[in-house]
Amino acid sequence: MPDKSGSYSLRWFAIAATVLLLDQITKLWIMTDFVLGDSRYISSFFNLVRAHNEGAAFSFLSDAGGWQRWFFTFLSTVISVVIVVWLTRLPRQKIT
Numbered sequence: 001m002p003d004k005s006g007s008y009s010l011r012w013f014a015i016a017a018t019v020l021l022l023d024q025i026t027k028l029w030i031m032t033d034f035v036l037g038d039s040r041y042i043s044s045f046f047n048l049v050r051a052h053n054e055g056a057a058f059s060f061l062s063d064a065g066g067w068q069r070w071f072f073t074f075l076s077t078v079i080s081v082v083i084v085v086w087l088t089r090l091p092r093q094k095i096t
Contacts, residue, residue, distance in 0.1 A: 013084075 034040070034050035041047055054062045061068040 030048065030050050034048075036050055036052065039047050039049045053059055056068060056072055
């Protein structure tokens with residue numbers, strides 16, 4: 001339930017930040033412990049495999065020369081900032 005201090009919103013931002021941090025930590029772990037192509041069995045339906053995607057989704061633009069990384073980084077940052085600003089400006093509503 002939201003309160004006047006905005007702790008409800010902060011809780012969701014904290015969850016999102018935690019997920020982002022865990023994602024980056026696992027990527028760092030894979031980069032330090034695996035070589036390209038290494039695989040580790042986790043369960044019958046899940047394996048960890050080090051692979052590199054030089055493009056966007058499903059290697060889209062993988063042969064574009066590198067500009068796509070900075071373009072999508074910029075685009076996702078702008079969209080994230082817009083969403084955060086939009087969410088913080090939403091009117092507080094009382095949930096009953």
